[in-house]
Amino acid sequence: MLRPSSLSSHLRRRVCVRQQEAVLLQLQPQRRQKSTQVRVIITRDLPEGQKRGIYAGEVHHVAAGYARNYIIPQKYGVYATERNFERTGVVDPDIAASEEEELEEEDSEELKAADLLRKYLRNKQLKIKRNVDPNNPTMCHPGHVSASNLRDKLSKQLLIDLEDHELIHIRSEPVPGLEDLEDGEIAGILLKDESASTEGDGIVQMKPESDGADEASQVKKCDVKIKQLGEYLAKITLAGGFAVPLKFKVERR
Structure with a gap:
């Protein structure tokens, strides 16, 4: 047990330590709380839109207080919920970006498959034999x-088995010296035969005949x-409208 004099000294030391701790806390930089952000659909141009870069028809992340106290009550926007996207007719950019990324990945895989088949067929030619007309041997x-x-x-x-959606189209005119062509x-x-563009080395991508037409209707049977x-x-x-060349020769049986 401490004596009264010792107790007094002990209390003074404790008070001194507390005071020092308080000073240290005051000297430490204050941490600012990070404001919570929410996503809103802007339905009307804000008066300060040019300054903030916020305009009608856009989706933005803003401070929760800014949305709650200004944007929403002043009818400049609504919270970015699924229902509000449908009601305003605005496309959710997050969903659009995700779908675009999925399409790009899908196109990439389809292009890789087309390129693999092109390389396999590159130096190959189908041989098909037929009987000929005695009076016209060609x-x-x-x-x-x-x-x-x-x-x-x-x-x-x-040994290539095509799927039902993978179609073959024959060019009706013969191509002399086909084996020597690059x-x-x-x-x-x-x-030359159809509206198309080239993809990669020797791969052709057929362009849709009209907007909104599905892939099956774009490619007709030969x-x-x-x-x-x-x-x-x-x-x-193939899938994605990618087309690879197929060389073949019709010979006399």
């Missing part, structure tokens, strides 16, 4: 070569029938 008789025949031959000769020249031939011997070029249309 013409098939009987029979012809159709997209269906190419699909079957592709499966048997090169990838860019072959892609150029395909580009009704071309080859009846003359020679070298021909076809294209295999």
